[in-house]
Amino acid sequence: MSGLHRAPVGRRSLRCCQRPMLAVLLAIGAGLGGCERVARDMYSQPRYDPGEASPLFADGKASRAPPAGSVPRAMGDLAATSSGRVGAEAVTARVAAEQAASAPVPTLALLQRGRSRYEIDCLPCHSPLGDGDGPVVRRGFPRPPSYHQARLRDATDRHLFDVISHGYGVMPSYGDRLAPADRWAVVAYVRALQLSQHAPVEALPPALQATLRAQATPAPSAAAGPAPAASKGR
Numbered sequence: 363m364s365g366l367h368r369a370p371v372g373r374r375s376l377r378c379c380q381r382p383m384l385a386v387l388l389a390i391g392a393g394l395g396g397c398e399r400v401a402r403d404m405y406s407q408p409r410y411d412p413g414e415a416s417p418l419f420a421d422g423k424a425s426r427a428p429p430a431g432s433v434p435r436a437m438g439d440l441a442a443t444s445s446g447r448v449g450a451e452a453v454t455a456r457v458a459a460e461q462a463a464s465a466p467v468p469t470l471a472l473l474q475r476g477r478s479r480y481e482i483d484c485l486p487c488h489s490p491l492g493d494g495d496g497p498v499v500r501r502g503f504p505r506p507p508s509y510h511q512a513r514l515r516d517a518t519d520r521h522l523f524d525v526i527s528h529g530y531g532v533m534p535s536y537g538d539r540l541a542p543a544d545r546w547a548v549v550a551y552v553r554a555l556q557l558s559q560h561a562p563v564e565a566l567p568p569a570l571q572a573t574l575r576a577q578a579t580p581a582p583s584a585a586a587g588p589a590p591a592a593s594k595g596r
């Protein structure tokens with residue numbers, strides 16, 4: 363108060379003008395406070411949140427399990443927002459991936475994803491190379507067939523996807539650990555492994571073709587005879 367009396371005239375008149383404004387601000391504040399109370403009422407409704415405890419049901423949970431055979435309408439991180447409208451896209455993408463006949467067009471990102479999943483879920487049995495000599499097999503698990511045999515090179519992408527989804531013989535299913543998009547990424551990586559062991563020479567970059575041809579030539583010349591060529595070849 364004493365501060366107000368000592369204030370210069372200019373500032374005092376400013377404060378006079380501020381008074382009605384203060385009243386208006388207070389009125390607005392009070393009004394907004396009312397809104398806040400209404401908003402809080404909406405948040406604090408007498409209802410259960412998902413996963414909350416409840417004495418109403420025998421299992422003590424408010425949430426009920428969906429009936430058997432329910433099809434999700436929305437899923438993923440965004441399912442809880444926008445009334446599930448955004449999550450619905452994740453369901454569509456999942457269904458499309460599950461129904462696809464072949465892996466998506468390979469990109470470096472897809473192969474890298476496939477490799478990381480392969481190394482976690484498949485390598486223990488199928489080995490880094492895919493020849494079926496993984497660490498688990500060395501400790502006694504039945505040996506899977508090599509990916510590099512003609513039958514599996516000729517197998518469709520869909521067959522590989524289905525083997526991952528449902529298992530095959532003694533191989534367990536990975537459908538619960540790999541989402542459909544990741545299964546396709548693994549299929550693309552298995553294809554890359556197969557190519558790594560069975561690529562036609564003509565499909566290689568020219569420089570690599572030249573190196574391979576140079577390595578391949580010593581054999582006939584060694585057979586043809588002169589001693590220097592033979593020692594060079596060995």
Ligand code: HEC
Pocket residue numbers: 480483484485486487488498503504505506507514517522525526530531532533534536548552
């Ligand atoms: C626990 C060991 C194990 C793991 C892990 C494993 N597999 Fe297998 N897999 C096998 C065995 C064993 C077989 C042979 C099953 C049979 O013929 O009874 C097999 C067979 C296969 C086949 C050949 C199916 C055919 O037509 O003959 C493919 C393809 C395959 N696995 C892919 C995968 C992929 C991809 C993964 C990773 C997602 C994986 N496997 C993980 C053990 C495993």
